[in-house]
Amino acid sequence: MAVHKRVSIVRRGLIGGMALTLTALTACGGGGSEDGSGSAAGAACEPSSGKVTLDYWSWVPGMQKAVDVWNGENPDIQVTLKTTPSGNAGTYQNLSNALKADKAPDLGQIEYDSLASFRLKGGLADIAKCAGVTEAEPKFVDWTWSQVDFGADGKDGVWAVPQDTGPMALFYRKDIFDKLGLTAPTTWEEYAADARKIKAAKKGQYITHFSQTDPNWFTGLLWQNKATMFERDGENWKVSVDRPESRQVADYWQKLIDEKLVATDLQGFSPALYKAWNDDEVVTWISAAWGYSTIRDNAKSTAGKWAVAPMPQWEKGRKQAGNWGGSTTAVLAGSKHPAEAAKFALWLNSDAKALEILNREGGLYPAAKDGLTMPALQQPVDFYGKQEIFDVFAEASADVDTEFTWGPTMTDTYRFLSDGTAKATGGGSTLGDVLKDTDAQSADSLRKQSLKVTD
Amino acid sequence: MTPTRTVASSRTPVTAAPRRRHTAPLAFLAPFLIPFVLFTLVPVGYAFWQSLHKTERTGGTFGRTETVFAGFQQYADVMSEPFFMESLLRVALFALVQIPVMIALALTLALLLDSAVARLKRFFRLVYFVPYGIPGVVAALMWAFLYDPRLSPVVDVLRSVHLDVDLLGPDAILWSIGNVVTWTYTGYNMLIMYAALQAVPADLSEAARVDGAGPWTIALRIKVPVIRPALVLTGVFSLIGTFQLFTEPQVFRAISTSVTSTYTPNLAAYSLAAGDHYSEAAALSVLLAVATFALSFLFLRFTARRQG
Numbered sequence: 001m002a003v004h005k006r007v008s009i010v011r012r013g014l015i016g017g018m019a020l021t022l023t024a025l026t027a028c029g030g031g032g033s034e035d036g037s038g039s040a041a042g043a044a045c046e047p048s049s050g051k052v053t054l055d056y057w058s059w060v061p062g063m064q065k066a067v068d069v070w071n072g073e074n075p076d077i078q079v080t081l082k083t084t085p086s087g088n089a090g091t092y093q094n095l096s097n098a099l100k101a102d103k104a105p106d107l108g109q110i111e112y113d114s115l116a117s118f119r120l121k122g123g124l125a126d127i128a129k130c131a132g133v134t135e136a137e138p139k140f141v142d143w144t145w146s147q148v149d150f151g152a153d154g155k156d157g158v159w160a161v162p163q164d165t166g167p168m169a170l171f172y173r174k175d176i177f178d179k180l181g182l183t184a185p186t187t188w189e190e191y192a193a194d195a196r197k198i199k200a201a202k203k204g205q206y207i208t209h210f211s212q213t214d215p216n217w218f219t220g221l222l223w224q225n226k227a228t229m230f231e232r233d234g235e236n237w238k239v240s241v242d243r244p245e246s247r248q249v250a251d252y253w254q255k256l257i258d259e260k261l262v263a264t265d266l267q268g269f270s271p272a273l274y275k276a277w278n279d280d281e282v283v284t285w286i287s288a289a290w291g292y293s294t295i296r297d298n299a300k301s302t303a304g305k306w307a308v309a310p311m312p313q314w315e316k317g318r319k320q321a322g323n324w325g326g327s328t329t330a331v332l333a334g335s336k337h338p339a340e341a342a343k344f345a346l347w348l349n350s351d352a353k354a355l356e357i358l359n360r361e362g363g364l365y366p367a368a369k370d371g372l373t374m375p376a377l378q379q380p381v382d383f384y385g386k387q388e389i390f391d392v393f394a395e396a397s398a399d400v401d402t403e404f405t406w407g408p409t410m411t412d413t414y415r416f417l418s419d420g421t422a423k424a425t426g427g428g429s430t431l432g433d434v435l436k437d438t439d440a441q442s443a444d445s446l447r448k449q450s451l452k453v454t455d
Numbered sequence: 456m457t458p459t460r461t462v463a464s465s466r467t468p469v470t471a472a473p474r475r476r477h478t479a480p481l482a483f484l485a486p487f488l489i490p491f492v493l494f495t496l497v498p499v500g501y502a503f504w505q506s507l508h509k510t511e512r513t514g515g516t517f518g519r520t521e522t523v524f525a526g527f528q529q530y531a532d533v534m535s536e537p538f539f540m541e542s543l544l545r546v547a548l549f550a551l552v553q554i555p556v557m558i559a560l561a562l563t564l565a566l567l568l569d570s571a572v573a574r575l576k577r578f579f580r581l582v583y584f585v586p587y588g589i590p591g592v593v594a595a596l597m598w599a600f601l602y603d604p605r606l607s608p609v610v611d612v613l614r615s616v617h618l619d620v621d622l623l624g625p626d627a628i629l630w631s632i633g634n635v636v637t638w639t640y641t642g643y644n645m646l647i648m649y650a651a652l653q654a655v656p657a658d659l660s661e662a663a664r665v666d667g668a669g670p671w672t673i674a675l676r677i678k679v680p681v682i683r684p685a686l687v688l689t690g691v692f693s694l695i696g697t698f699q700l701f702t703e704p705q706v707f708r709a710i711s712t713s714v715t716s717t718y719t720p721n722l723a724a725y726s727l728a729a730g731d732h733y734s735e736a737a738a739l740s741v742l743l744a745v746a747t748f749a750l751s752f753l754f755l756r757f758t759a760r761r762q763g
Binding site for chain 1: 509510511512515516517519520532600603604605606621623624625708709710711712713714715716717726729730731732735
């Protein structure tokens with residue numbers, strides 16, 4: 001019994017998943033091969049006749065309110081929402097299983113970094129031929145569209161509609177910076193100099209934390225320095241995790257770790273981190289637009305003391321920003337109503353009313369250009385000393401590099417980064433080595449998926 | 456099960472018994488057999504089948520996929536990964552240290568409860584057993600808070616006497632996990648041993664007492680040898696549990712920067728499956744099952760020989 005108890009989770013996750021897959025396989029007659037690239041909509045995208053019902057999986061808080069507005073206005077296209085856990089917390093796994101079982105919903109929320117892996121599984125429908133989709137391109141922030149049409153490596157279809165983004169900036173404790181006679185650092189060099197002064201000012205005080213469980217935060221830093229990690233050229237993939245641009249980022253943070261200028265024992269989004277924020281022990285966070293609510297809700301005792309500035313730059317005068325997170329609304333392969341599903345996805349992510357609801361209820365920072373000028377995003381924010389912080393993010397949003405490409409096995413790459421970081425913060429390795437290892441391991445994991453990798 | 460079946464089959468030709476004789480035991484076993492087949496045998500069989508296959512693609516990156524037979528390639532792949540030996544050795548080290556500590560602790564508690572001088576037996580039996588009743592995830596979370604240097608009152612007390620320990624650091628984390636496991640399962644093992652102690656005939660102890668044996672001697676020379684099978688049983692259970700360690704390290708990943716995604720073999724299998732490497736995860740699971748089986752068998756042989 002002791003045994004059963006300890007493995008219960010993995011049983012449910014792994015073996016349970018296997019059992020499901022098995023039922024799925026038998027259900028569709030034990031077919032061993034799947035058609036890739038979701039050809040259902042690739043050829044044509046004809047509207048269905050009569051009333052249709054669409055299933056939609058999302059984890060945005062308050063999404064139901066937006067869906068209700070749509071359902072009220074479109075009696076013939078009714079959307080049924082299922083609220084799921086966030087992507088890597090289970091929904092992607094469930095979605096993969098549902099796709100195998102041919103029971104996937106019509107629409108699903110998928111983050112930018114996971115689009116390629118779902119396309120690899122043949123899980124996405126190409127909606128390029130659906131009415132209004134290609135025409136919608138100018139409505140969205142440039143880099144977001146290049147993510148959904150895989151523009152950086154040669155457009156071949158449209159695989160989702162951008163929903164929100166996470167342009168990055170610097171959250172900092174203005175009161176502490178003022179007290180030490182510092183201003184918001186504009187370059188990474190200044191940031192390191194400030195880190196030393198902050199450390200010297202008070203025992204146990206750090207400029208920021210270096211988390212191991214947020215590899216996508218680190219890739220946001222790489223994105224800022226145009227260090228794209230993957231390139232696709234036709235059939236071939238090139239892994240470029242280890243390159244001069246990423247080395248520059250890694251070596252910089254390694255130096256901060258070596259000098260003990262950053263807290264390495266704090267995980268992102270952990271109660272311990274929130275306590276450190278409240279206790280003035282960690283005084284900046286390089287984070288995405290959505291991070292404003294993370295600080296607001298978890299560091300209540302520091303209200304009014306924070307401010308937002310653009311990300312520090314690698315060279316004075318440059319204007320480059322990274323991006324951390326953000327989702328799309330994808331039409332999934334197997335949907336019988338791709339035209340209607342695409343119509344809903346476009347409305348949800350570009351209609352003024354919908355954007356307003358998603359921002360108010362879910363804190364989403366929109367991918368639609370019109371969304372950036374919505375009234376809610378022009379207001380001064382009390383928690384940030386009445387600063388109009390969203391101006392900073394709007395600027396950052398325009399400064400995000402459009403060429404950044406995600407690999408089709410990001411789950412693995414993130415895992416290698418995160419495991420490597422554990423070794424680096426533990427003193428057994430360096431972030432430079434982590435890049436080297438992650439590069440080799442990522443290439444290996446592509447090969448294991450039977451993909452072609454060139455050097 | 457086995458004796459029943461032999462009896463039934465040897466009788467069949469003689470008496471030409473009606474078929475009901477066969478169906479009755481089956482009907483009684485069905486509530487066990489059906490879920491066992493559906494949720495244990497079939498998934499294990501499927502995992503084995505899956506571990507022998509791999510995915511191939513035609514028509515470029517986003518082209519068609521096909522599942523093809525690959526023999527033992529996945530096994531070779533997974534065994535060549537550095538994490539394979541690392542994680543196995545880690546749980547082996549864990550087993551070497553944690554299991555003896557836990558069994559000794561459980562045995563001590565069981566003997567204390569069984570001793571003539573013990574008071575409030577029912578109460579303590581329950582208290583020792585309570586940790587086992589707490590779900591593993593909840594227990595791990597609770598301990599995580601007790602370990603966290605910024606949140607823990609325990610660490611605060613240690614600091615106040617100038618003991619600066621990082622219980623979540625790379626050197627200490629394995630033993631911090633060991634502590635949680637010990638806390639959870641000592642009571643459970645204690646209960647098995649205590650139940651065995653109840654079956655020790657009273658006249659044995661009495662005879663020993665008449666011969667002049669003190670409580671210590673009775674406990675160590677009479678009781679412990681008699682409940683030896685219970686000790687072996689708890690040892691095997693613990694060995695199996697240790698090699699399948701998952702919940703505690705998985706929960707600690709959210710709070711400690713020292714636990715990797717391949718920290719234990721089970722965690723590694725889970726991570727592989729999450730990255731769509733189902734076949735490799737299946738191969739690792741099969742290898743882990745074989746290793747656990749072999750070790751349990753060796754352990755049983757070893758203890759049996761010493762007894763003989």
